[in-house]
Amino acid sequence: MIYTVTLNPSIDYIVQVEDLKLGELNRMKHDDKLPGGKGINVSRVLNQLNVNSQATGFLGGFTGGFIKDWLEEEGVKTGFVKISDDTRINIKLKHGEETEINGLGPTISKQEQTVFFEKMQAVKTGDIVILSGSVPPSLGNNFYEQIIAHCLEIGADFMIDTTGSELLEALPKKPLLIKPNHHELAELFGVPLKTREDIIVYGKKCLDLGAQHVIVSMAGDGALFFEGENVYFAEPIKGVVKNSVGAGDSMIAGFVGAYSVTKEPLEAFKTGVATGTATAFSTDLAKKAFINEMKPKVKLIKL
Structure with missing residues (x-):
């Protein structure tokens, strides 16, 4: 469960x-x-x-x-x-x-x-x-x-x-997954992350500190997945972003849900990318049919 x-x-x-005016009556x-x-x-x-x-x-x-x-x-x-x-x-x-x-x-x-x-x-x-x-x-x-x-x-x-010290303190306790975005990863270690190579260094550091799997989301620039010695890049899927709220939560649901069934980290990451993208392209959280539509569009590159 x-x-x-x-x-x-x-x-x-x-x-x-449509046109917010502070101090005046506004209608929704x-x-x-x-x-x-x-x-x-x-x-x-x-x-x-x-x-x-x-x-x-x-x-x-x-x-x-x-x-x-x-x-x-x-x-x-x-x-x-x-x-x-x-x-x-x-x-x-x-x-x-x-x-x-x-x-x-x-x-x-x-x-x-x-x-x-x-x-x-x-x-x-x-x-x-x-x-x-x-x-x-x-x-x-x-x-x-x-x-x-x-x-x-x-x-x-x-x-x-979560972010900050709570996340850092949890790493030695070997969480199944953490999923910071690139800004949160930079904040976690107090460093600027200007390139994908910079992000890879600190994604690997999260593994070294104890995380079992790490996903770093990079908004419209795709996502990185860290597992063992391997790093994978998920190319961004083209579409109209309608909803950034809940996209990260959807990615977590996709990964953990698939992993709980298959125990296959890479397949779980693919599902996570599909669910996160489906929510980003929806007005509310993603529905099953749209998630299934996104899955074949997920392309991974081993770095």
Whole structure:
């Protein structure tokens, strides 16, 4: 089983305004409300790939109810802890360029945290736990570390999708996969990465520090995959980018979903490229038919 952990989910309230005027009445041209959160995105895409997962974390209030109902209607299994505070709403205001206003996240009590770790007892040896996104301030600085320690104790694999010191500290614990983009990789090591050769040096360093597999996404310049002594380059697929939000999460879903079935890293990377690209070319997360359409277009070069 794959478990996706989203500690600070949201409703993403997407508002389109043609000509935003601050201090005046503005009317929306269009709006959408979607379940948000990196782990939630992963579970939604895994569902399109017909790979079982359980989405877990913390949900509360009418906003949490909206997210839970949406996921269950799509067929995604959920195991969230119900909390007394409300799940946040993130506003994405589109008026030419996008302006984001993100909520801080709920206050989560010690008792609610205890219930979360009780639910994590369902994770067994051989399962995969995907840790994605931000941590609400009320959970402190080491909540991911506690989850990783539980995974190591029972023999479950974990994948972590975060940045900075949290990611660096997780590497010696041998995550199944990390997926920084090239900017995040540069930030991780505090160095400028100006060329693909620069990126390769530090992608390999992530392996040396403990990661089992590394994907470095480079937006419109493709992606690099590091496994053992090998480095592969996925050429960018041509198309119209409609949605950068969730493309990275979709790539993670494609890789982990395929790897959980086949244990073939290179085939998993191909699936990850297809799912990430399909989402980038969609208005929401990728659907199964479009993912299947992208798969034959994935071209890999061994460097």
